[in-house]
Amino acid sequence: MASYFVDKKGFLAFLKGVIKKYPLYGTVERDGFPVFKKIEEPEELVLSAKPTHLSPKEFLFPPRELLLRFNLEDGKAEPVVEAREQVIMGLHPCDIHAIGLLDRVFSHGRGDVNYLERRKKTILIGTECLPDEFCFCQSLGTMDADEGFDLFFHELKRGYLVRVGTEKGRRLLKRYTKPEKAAKKHLEEVKAHREKKLKGFTRCLDARKEELPLVYAGSYEHPLWERIGSICYGCGSCNHVCPTCYCFDVRDDVTLDLKEARRYRVWDGCTLEDFAKVAGGHNFRKDRSERLRHRFNRKFRYLADRFDGLFCVGCGRCSRACLVGINITDVTNELIKDAKS
Template sequence: MNNIEFFRYLPGGGPSRTASGLTRLINTLLKEYRVYGTIKKDGFPAYAEITDAKELELFSTPTHLSAKQFLFPPKETLLRYDIRHHLHEAVIESGKQAIVGLHPCDIHAIALMDEVWAYGKPDANYLSRRENTLIVGADCMPDEYCFCQSIGTMNVTDGFDIFLHQIKKGFLVRTASKKGEEIIAWLKLREAKPAEVKELEARERLREASFKARLEADHKDLPGIYAESNDSPVWERIGSICTGCGSCNTVCPTCYCFDIKDEVEPNLSEGERVRVWDGCTLEDFAKVAGGHNFRKTRAERLRHRFNRKFRYLTDKFGMLFCVGCGRCSRACLVKINITEVTNELIRESNKRRA
């Protein structure tokens, strides 16, 4: 934890939430933004629209789907047309939104998404949505799948507007943008007391000591290890149990592959061209119209997905594209575990060097 950080105290939490600082913060956001925050849904943490501060619940473990859904929606319109009237126009839709409850891994994931969508020909749809988005982070505690500590994404110093650290009697608040500072200044919070900062530091030490999932190599070595693992038997083994369901792609905060398709109204004149999430582990992902599939086995498709996270995009953007959230491992129906797979490759690599 960085001691130079400036923390302010936001009272609240507990049963007296109506009067709490968190309620005041959410109410302030609601005036200006459509607010999405974490709630419990079917027993699991999930994002939903928050219209009342009472609905928000902050969780120590990740949501099932990440916050990418608000910046890169599962389905969005790219083009609208009416052929009878010879009209067609590209659609760029966005509204002011605040997302509350992102953990450091997810804030890192959004920073990665910002890079890819701005790269080359920029994607106006994503960027305009991003421009309109306020990010309120919240701290976390690892479960058995979290491995951000091994990836270097455990902490954030930017990429958010406001960040909330839970302490016993409320939150310590950091800001990292002008907008975030404006909102917090408006709440007129007092500076954190040394005892409160100490409590936070103790919590951070506990967090650091709580990781069960770890990678057995420095994260800087991962692109190299993946580069030499193309022929590893690991791919065939996990390919033989993978069902090709695409869950890992869906829940991943940095998977951004998409399909584009047309949807026509019953009048056959009006329609939309929409973008929907796609997944490189799905069977048809690399199949061309003539029938040739350029990655026809599940082993090849999994190898592709893992390489995208640890190597391909890293070569291009200089950053790992796995943020260590563990969502893919949690969601996998056949328990393919990203840390275990990576550790196997690390061990194979160590053996080659021994």
């Protein structure tokens, strides 16, 4: 994989060029935290080392996405694919791994054309980060991203080291900058940052990631589920912020002039009360403890076989967002401890 050096001037020129050609979504500082938003001016963008509270999944899997239109006057229907070209910038390695998992999900079996088209038209640009008190990606092998992005920017003292992930990324970089070959000192600066990052973690999982499916398989009747279920609000915040939660509902509505009906999908969450409730009223997961257990098992066990990878990338967002302080590392470590004893 080729690495280049781009100075700060070159970086701004790159942003300027990208903004002119594509809608660019990147991170800005708001209330002291980075958030993703549409970038209008190069100066707005702040490549933040801090994690975002919301994941970037919304740019590939929008919270509400139109699938079909029905013309109620002539009775005809047409499929809708909203995808258009875009660039997402400021993705941390965990986010890049998460997008890789969503790619597997939506290309599984009968491919999901809405997601896949959007994905094809999206350029992903990563950036380096530092852990906060919730991050634990070093335990899940998602601390580094070697693939799954088009470009990856490492901020240096005097500019950026840019790793190229795809030909599309290389073309984009070369279109707007004159990158130099990265020098040894640049690579050493990247390495030093990685050391610093590794030292910054305050949380980790007490088992290897390969052991986690078995740990969860053996913890189905663990009393912890009742305990955290009794404090869980069932609010769905964990589903909402998770970069790999992709469950959705499909709904219809009708325009006010009654001329058109629209079928669209909206994010849904397995911790919400009605998620597994069928018409007639039977709820297959009626207790919050059952629903939490389901969510945790999806992350560490259920989807692992189906898609060949754990569905937790260690971003800590669910713990960060939880209103009652349920922490995914505490939960998992308690199960690990009891599984080992």
